[in-house]
Amino acid sequence: MGKLLIVGTVAFDEIETPFGKTDKILGGAATFIGLAASQYNVESGIVSIVGEDLPKAYLNVLKDKNIDLSSLEIVKGGKTFYWKGKYHNDLNSRDTLVTELNTLADFNPVVSEGFKDADVVMLGNLHPSVQLSVINQMEKRPKLIVLDTMNFWMDNALPELMEVIKHIDVLTINDEEARQLTNEYSLVKAAKAIQKMGPKYLVIKKGEHGALLFHEEKVFFAPALPLEEVFDPTGAGDTFAGGFAGYLAATSDLSFNNMKNAVIHGSNLASFCVERFGTERMEILKKEEVTKRLHQFKALTQFDIELQ
């Protein structure tokens, strides 16, 4: 069993989609990453910060999945990070209506002793300085460091972002962000440029259009499963990252071939995440359902052209 350290938000989300809306519900990058990784044989811990206003039941969702919360700070009298957003009709774009950083504004992450030797570190989308601080607290270089980020940090903390990505193995960003980071329109050229910045592996997430894995001259593509209904895309990218990192931590095989499998596993879990609001689907997801859908991924992509 591998040990996986997860860094990211544990948050209140309030979501409106064309299909309905929620009150404040459990959300946050670390939450989705942790739930996804819990599908695999890993010992996971979350580094995060919340306020006392976060219901105990929400933390129990994570504890019930055997996720260690000894690195999760609960600020007395503090308020938890809160995001409110509304998706457009195509579900591919959204407006952020409210962002309250609250306790996240002064987050100094502290990794508990038991996780300073984690095999895999999954740095969820957060300020790059927070991500770097976690790397620096590790007592030995983890076997694998994966970092997820977004255009917000490219716009507002680019020097810090460039610094932290020097120290990581895998970067996961979306196609527009890859273009922004490199000024290259071609994703193949962008991938080459990013590998020169530090990470030897790059995952470009294209939402409903799948994900690309780049390493040296190699490239692998995993489609998103075509779904009859996408209900709520919130957390799909984090779920992908959690499946990717969780699978790699559990299998302890960092070959390119196994990274391909990890991309498929991440895409597979993300296809469940979007079926219900927030974390609903991931909380009740069963191993048999995961395996069944992996068969669908095989059927979706595998072909038998005989080649000399």
Add this chain to the structure above:
Amino acid sequence: MGKLLIVGTVAFDEIETPFGKTDKILGGAATFIGLAASQYNVESGIVSIVGEDLPKAYLNVLKDKNIDLSSLEIVKGGKTFYWKGKYHNDLNSRDTLVTELNTLADFNPVVSEGFKDADVVMLGNLHPSVQLSVINQMEKRPKLIVLDTMNFWMDNALPELMEVIKHIDVLTINDEEARQLTNEYSLVKAAKAIQKMGPKYLVIKKGEHGALLFHEEKVFFAPALPLEEVFDPTGAGDTFAGGFAGYLAATSDLSFNNMKNAVIHGSNLASFCVERFGTERMEILKKEEVTKRLHQFKALTQFDIELQ
């Protein structure tokens, strides 16, 4: 060897991309379909119409690939269909600057005797009444009828389009057109709706995001090969269709498994088409290059997750 009848334009194209521009060069749906299909062991013929202004050298490009032109009408003193377009910087969208129908305005297709028994009919993008006329001229039901169309005909000739698609086996359209035709945003739902309209197979082309093949409850996805440079997208969709239909005509295997292979073959050829202006790349494309890139498609999509 299968017999393939191709219907579509043989045309003058004048193209501007961010990388340069052309004078009037050889283009047209039937041209690209024919060049793509010539990669396979097929006996192809084109049903089309041109004016006397089309240089003999352009017709020789097709003849040199052993494409039969006995169903291609050359109108004395007539002018050939002419399209001029300019691509935007992302190459995903374009403006049509000029469309001159010329001889195409009064096109009454006549299928020569030698092709009335074709095994496969590939109806390239044209007025649905022209497409239907060709079907009606066949002396027996072809083993496979594939139809490509676009939103223009949905806007301007929907009743005729709905009539012709009752008679076909495979429809190829892009994602936005699938949504327009069915009023369904989900491509899975759109695919179900389209199968009720007639075609038992549907290919949804997503350009740089690949292509989906639907049949009953089954779905297969072929990515587009991630390319360092896309030079000119003109003809990529027709090249895809030509590879798809040509491969099926050559192999005479209409199983779903072989259709998957056909989608890969079509995607493979389309990845070459975009490397040069117009037909340049397809004219000189060698079998060894095609095979080599099929290996890349395998590497791009195949993975080894062991499933119970």
